[in-house]
Amino acid sequence: RIFVIGSFVVACSVKVARLPRAGESLNADAFVAEPGGKGFNLALAAHRLGATIDGVFRIGNDPFAAVAVSAFEGAGLATDMLLTRTGSTGAGIGFVDQAGENCLAVSLGANRQLAAEDVEPARVGDCDLVMATFESPDAPIAAAFAAARARGVRTLLNPSPSRPIAPRVLADTSILIVNRVEAVDLGIDIADESTVHRLMRAGPEIVVVTLGEDGALAFSRSEPPRRQAAVPVTAVDTIGAGDAFSAGFAVSLLQGRPITESLARAAACGAVTAARFGAFDAFPTAADLECFFKA
Ligand code: ADP
Numbered sequence: 228r229i230f231v232i233g234s235f236v237v238a239c240s241v242k243v244a245r246l247p248r249a250g251e252s253l254n255a256d257a258f259v260a261e262p263g264g265k266g267f268n269l270a271l272a273a274h275r276l277g278a279t280i281d282g283v284f285r286i287g288n289d290p291f292a293a294v295a296v297s298a299f300e301g302a303g304l305a306t307d308m309l310l311t312r313t314g315s316t317g318a319g320i321g322f323v324d325q326a327g328e329n330c331l332a333v334s335l336g337a338n339r340q341l342a343a344e345d346v347e348p349a350r351v352g353d354c355d356l357v358m359a360t361f362e363s364p365d366a367p368i369a370a371a372f373a374a375a376r377a378r379g380v381r382t383l384l385n386p387s388p389s390r391p392i393a394p395r396v397l398a399d400t401s402i403l404i405v406n407r408v409e410a411v412d413l414g415i416d417i418a419d420e421s422t423v424h425r426l427m428r429a430g431p432e433i434v435v436v437t438l439g440e441d442g443a444l445a446f447s448r449s450e451p452p453r454r455q456a457a458v459p460v461t462a463v464d465t466i467g468a469g470d471a472f473s474a475g476f477a478v479s480l481l482q483g484r485p486i487t488e489s490l491a492r493a494a495a496c497g498a499v500t501a502a503r504f505g506a507f508d509a510f511p512t513a514a515d516l517e518c519f520f521k522a
Pocket of ligand 1: 406407437438439440441442443456457458459460462465467468469470472493494495497498501
């Protein structure tokens with residue numbers, strides 16, 4: 228069972244021949260509104276892989292709140308994880324041109340109001356892992372991680388979008404998963420292992436740096452560094468690949484698999500997601516993953 232410090236965003240995008248200029252109105256070819264948000268993606272990806280999910284998400288009382296409810300229902304996630312408050316549900320607007328180039332802006336809205344009080348320590352204690360991203364404020368993450376640490380529950384942090392990690396959060400982090408940009412922001416130089424060990428002394432036992440189509444690198448206290456190649460696929464849309472990777476790694480570790488095998492499964496989850504459009508329908512199921520490793 229995994230507890231997710233959640234974030235939910237309705238990701239709206241329009242397909243256009245070219246990105247608009249300032250002041251310009253364009254006709255778009257298509258409009259898509261997809262449920263997303265890094266916390267939601269982690270929850271959904273882990274659920275598809277067979278994990279039982281608990282967690283907390285804040286949504287507003289606007290029309291997009293109904294999108295959240297139907298997304299949770301449609302995905303088979305419990306709607307009692309959704310806390311409704313006055314205000315706006317997280318929403319983003321993006322443009323995607325014919326070459327796949329895109330620009331995007333997200334308003335986190337109600338996600339910014341997620342509070343330490345929203346996290347019930349007893350529910351955290353009933354789980355085997357807590358996962359959080361930086362689409363949530365520090366206070367609920369710190370509260371959940373402290374509750375987890377006190378109860379011997381492991382924690383996974385994906386500090387994206389990048390911001391500095393509060394020392395108490397880092398101290399209570401068991402597994403840290405970062406992409407290239409976040410790694411640099413945390414002072415990690417992948418060519419210099421000592422920069423990772425310095426970070427590990429402040430908390431995490433395992434640090435994974437994902438490198439897009441170059442795969443991932445894993446560092447741990449107990450084993451030498453491991454390099455995991457990416458699974459070669461024709462990437463059509465890498466949105467959600469990082470979330471799928473993190474969820475795949477977490478679920479595999481919880482199944483008792485070693486780090487090396489968990490990295491391979493995480494890379495498969497990332498690759499499958501990159502090879503499919505969108506995120507909601509792109510995350511692999513446990514059955515997809517088994518086929519992948521049998522083939
Ligand atoms: P983020 O999306 O968080 O920036 P990355 O781009 O590093 O993270 O991708 C996360 C993981 O997803 C990678 O380590 C890799 O395993 C997988 N992945 C991402 N892009 C591709 C791709 N084009 N082909 C194959 N695997 C990919």
